[in-house]
Amino acid sequence: MAQLPKLSVAIIGAGVAGLAAAAGLNGHPDIEYQIYERATRLEEIGASIALGPNGLRTLERLGVDNALDDSIAFRNKSGFPMIYRHWKTNEITSVDSHHCDVEPRHSTARFYRADLQKALLAHVPSSRIHLKKAFASAVYNSATDNLTISFEDGSTVTADILLGADGIRSAVRRYFVPHSEPKWTGWVAFRSVFDVKLLEGLEDAVLNEANHWWGPDRTLFASRLGNGLFTIVGGHYSDPDAPDAPYKDATWNSDGDVNVLRDYYKDWHPVIRRMVNASPYTRQYPNTAAPALDRWTYGHGRITLAGDAAHAHGGALAAGGSLAIDDAYAFVAALWHVFPPGTGSHSSSDVLRALLLYERTRKPHTDRVISTVHEGNKAIIARLRQKSTETEDQLRARIKSRSDPYWIHEHDVVASLTKAIAQELKENSPASKI
Numbered sequence: 001m002a003q004l005p006k007l008s009v010a011i012i013g014a015g016v017a018g019l020a021a022a023a024g025l026n027g028h029p030d031i032e033y034q035i036y037e038r039a040t041r042l043e044e045i046g047a048s049i050a051l052g053p054n055g056l057r058t059l060e061r062l063g064v065d066n067a068l069d070d071s072i073a074f075r076n077k078s079g080f081p082m083i084y085r086h087w088k089t090n091e092i093t094s095v096d097s098h099h100c101d102v103e104p105r106h107s108t109a110r111f112y113r114a115d116l117q118k119a120l121l122a123h124v125p126s127s128r129i130h131l132k133k134a135f136a137s138a139v140y141n142s143a144t145d146n147l148t149i150s151f152e153d154g155s156t157v158t159a160d161i162l163l164g165a166d167g168i169r170s171a172v173r174r175y176f177v178p179h180s181e182p183k184w185t186g187w188v189a190f191r192s193v194f195d196v197k198l199l200e201g202l203e204d205a206v207l208n209e210a211n212h213w214w215g216p217d218r219t220l221f222a223s224r225l226g227n228g229l230f231t232i233v234g235g236h237y238s239d240p241d242a243p244d245a246p247y248k249d250a251t252w253n254s255d256g257d258v259n260v261l262r263d264y265y266k267d268w269h270p271v272i273r274r275m276v277n278a279s280p281y282t283r284q285y286p287n288t289a290a291p292a293l294d295r296w297t298y299g300h301g302r303i304t305l306a307g308d309a310a311h312a313h314g315g316a317l318a319a320g321g322s323l324a325i326d327d328a329y330a331f332v333a334a335l336w337h338v339f340p341p342g343t344g345s346h347s348s349s350d351v352l353r354a355l356l357l358y359e360r361t362r363k364p365h366t367d368r369v370i371s372t373v374h375e376g377n378k379a380i381i382a383r384l385r386q387k388s389t390e391t392e393d394q395l396r397a398r399i400k401s402r403s404d405p406y407w408i409h410e411h412d413v414v415a416s417l418t419k420a421i422a423q424e425l426k427e428n429s430p431a432s433k434i
């Protein structure tokens, strides 16, 4: 008997979501995938990235256990995901805690982003990754019942399904929802990653924990990473609508002035000054965000989005890496559910069913994340516009009353998928049609 063609998936973007989805599709005998990446090579750019228990558990489900290795994943000695400190006194003001039972290997971990990307890449044959392929368009062809995908170099490929995992400035999203470009939130992060040896002699509570110091007008995050590295993330906030807002035109991952950064923190506690002064450089990352999309399924029910492309919430709450991994898992699990090995045929309605199941699993959760992020950004801008100075008591109260992000970092994607499958079953039961 002639073999039916495999279901083909084109993944746009070899970032965290795209590579995690690829890892999850490995092993499905009836599905084949290819990744199309705009970059000319997958080089080591970027700074640090955090994964919460959700992302780490999901990586394990996807078979990417190597990413959990202590050599690249740094976990706080204390077990607290984050420690909050006062900018001037260095005293601990508050901590984040895990709310559910978390295995030590799933405790919040911080990575040098390039290490996480390498760990994911180890699960994807290089022959499946096509570099210098910037997405241009995707058109459904009814005669062949598949998609023709075009790239900026003029080449085309066909596929049954397209997953747009091309990051916060997603060309796939822009193609289907032209007015969805993320906007600058007014926050610029100054990030650097350097050898922890540059901080020799600094207290253990700083070297072996992830600390977030809050001051009246800015914060500083610092943490050890895997591979003997350390990161600091400073920041500058301004009203994004102010015509004279500094950094209004800054570009993402561009050179920053480390002396300006040192100046921002010159009155802060000596521990902070030591870290900022040790940083050999800094790079600027203007933070952008966009409202939630109305839907995630396009192109005759054959195209969907994942990661920052699906929910441009910016770098807030250090949630982006884990959200991208959970998206990838839900996308892959929906395909495995609708097309279990040996199914053979793959009709348009089944493809649509799988993509809607994925959307139903993820979108309610990521919509809530986005609205939380926008609320937080609005509050910051309102404070900036009031220009009122905060008392010490007010600052401490603000640290303590911050929103607790545990529901993001401990979200259970498997439970959401199970619920979405049950909802689908209920809607399709004969009783629901009476």
Ligand SMILES: Cc1cc2nc3c(=O)[nH]c(=O)nc-3n(C[C@H](O)[C@H](O)[C@H](O)COP(=O)(O)OP(=O)(O)OC[C@H]3O[C@@H](n4cnc5c(N)ncnc54)[C@H](O)[C@@H]3O)c2cc1C
Pocket (backbone or CB within 6 Å): 012, 013, 014, 015, 016, 017, 018, 036, 037, 038, 039, 045, 046, 047, 048, 049, 050, 113, 133, 134, 135, 136, 165, 166, 167, 168, 169, 170, 171, 172, 191, 306, 307, 308, 309, 315, 320, 321, 322, 324
């Ligand atoms: C090089 C790089 C460095 C980063 N550094 C940090 C960091 O230091 N800290 C942090 O918190 N977050 C960083 N991020 C963002 C972080 O990876 C994501 O927020 C998060 O992990 C979600 O992953 P994602 O897969 O949705 O997007 P990303 O990880 O951003 O991946 C998107 C991928 O799509 C590719 N792409 C973009 N446009 C196209 C196109 N038109 N056609 C084909 N491919 C395209 C990109 O080159 C990239 O490889 C970085 C992203 C990149 C790409």
